[in-house]
Amino acid sequence: MxxxxxxxxxxxxxxxxxxxxxxxxxxxxxxxxxxxxxxxxxxxxxxxxxxxxxxxxxxxxxxxxxxxxxxxxxxxxxxxxxxxxxxxxxxxxxxxKAGIEAELAKRITKLIKDSKIKVNASIQGEEVRIQGTKRDDLQAAQALIRKEIDDVPLDFGNYRD
CATH class of the missing domain: 3.30.70.990 (YajQ-like, domain 2)
Incomplete structure (x- = not known):
């Protein structure tokens, strides 16, 4: 996945x-x-x-x-x-600042769930993992996060197929 x-x-x-x-x-x-x-x-x-x-x-x-x-x-x-x-x-x-705080992680997961994009967001310590069945959905989720959360410089990494 x-x-x-x-x-x-x-x-x-x-x-x-x-x-x-x-x-x-x-x-x-x-x-x-x-x-x-x-x-x-x-x-x-x-x-x-x-x-x-x-x-x-x-x-x-x-x-x-x-x-x-x-x-x-x-x-x-x-x-x-x-x-x-x-x-x-x-x-x-x-x-x-380093590592996503709990409040921001909850904000990201709520944003993903409310967006109706077919992906799952889960908090993994100081990171938020986004999983989906299609790459296009993951790219849409990434664009949504970049657009909505602009108060901290978030990075995206650890891509898996």
Whole structure:
């Protein structure tokens, strides 16, 4: 039975490269000279550090620019609150989304069931598997998911015949 998996999977290598180039640019830019502006990555979490809210915004802009050049969708980023860490210094934790959350998985399966396309959707951990008898139905389901769910960058993979 033909099937495919719908998943949310960022390219962490490209994210790491974007963080590295962001750190290099921050180190060479004149407006960041003598400041504590920095970007750190730990697994699926980025920490942005700066001397002020304005500077934090600039660090974030540089990071987003570098990520878009590396074709990393910025919808993977889940920005946390800006926290004061002493004096005027601020920090922000940005998490990288990976794996479909239960709420989004339920939304996808409900969308497929309500569409009357002859396919089945089932939640497989952090992925949603779509199965059908015809490839055309699977392609229609994929087009429907792309059209209706645009708040996260979903990937489709693990095609089987």
């Amino acid at each position: 033909p099937s495919f998996d719908t998943k949310l999977d960022p390219n962490l290598e490209s994210v790491g490269n974007a963080v590295d180039t962001t750190s290099k640019e921050i180190g060479t830019r004149f407006d960041f000279k003598g400041s504590s502006a920095n970007v750190e990555q730990k697994e699926r979490e980025l920490t942005l550090l700066a001397d002020s809210d304005f500077q934090l915004g600039q660090v974030k802009d540089v990071l987003i620019n570098k990520m878009s050049k590396r074709k990393v969708d910025v919808r993977f980023l889940d920005e946390g609150k800006v926290e004061k860490i002493g004096g005027d210094k601020v920090k922000q934790v940005v998490k990288i």
